[in-house]
């Protein structure tokens with residue numbers, strides 16, 4: 001009763017949404033990915049810095065190069081998913097800040113002239129955006145399978161550069177057969193929330 005989002009949308013995004021471990025053959029189109037991005041780009045980040053970068057792995061050749069860097073238990077599903085995305089944090093996000101924060105372009109130099117500060121900020125904010133992305137995949141009626149079981153240095157070398165830190169790989173598509181592990185319990189409100 002306290003939520004204004006209708007119950008079907010709550011189910012689609014959270015209650016019924018599951019992490020998929022197998023996928024149908026139905027392709028994920030460029031239009032779907034564009035629609036997902038155009039929705040989730042509005043999720044907030046500090047200074048509107050927007051450091052998430054998304055590499056869509058579509059060609060069979062690129063897929064093969066990615067699979068070899070995945071943990072053994074993640075290889076088969078990464079090879080079979082209709083679409084796979086590498087999510088990374090751009091540690092040079094400050095170059096876009098004058099575009100992204102037109103009312104305060106000085107933020108680029110005032111706050112983000114030092115690389116370690118940018119790396120910390122990019123990690124937090126790109127991770128937030130990765131979460132928005134997963135929820136956006138669900139909003140498109142698709143299932144996401146995020147994974148951090150991978151060789152990060154290998155993925156960075158193979159697909160990215162020194163300025164981009166890989167965060168996770170996400171399998172995307174319609175769920176296939178036996179797609180779910182049993183639903184694991186979540187912490188209750190009282191275990192998590194403290195009021196002072």
Ligand SMILES: Cc1cc2nc3c(=O)[nH]c(=O)nc-3n(C[C@H](O)[C@H](O)[C@H](O)COP(=O)(O)O)c2cc1C
Nearest residue numbers: 017018019074146147148149150168180181183184
């Ligand atoms: C950042 C992240 C990394 C994950 N890494 C892996 C992974 O490497 N392999 C895997 O099988 N599942 C991985 N998972 C899946 C989680 O175990 C799963 O999302 C969680 O247990 C909730 O499952 P549910 O959505 O079905 O309730 C990952 C999930 C997230 C969000």
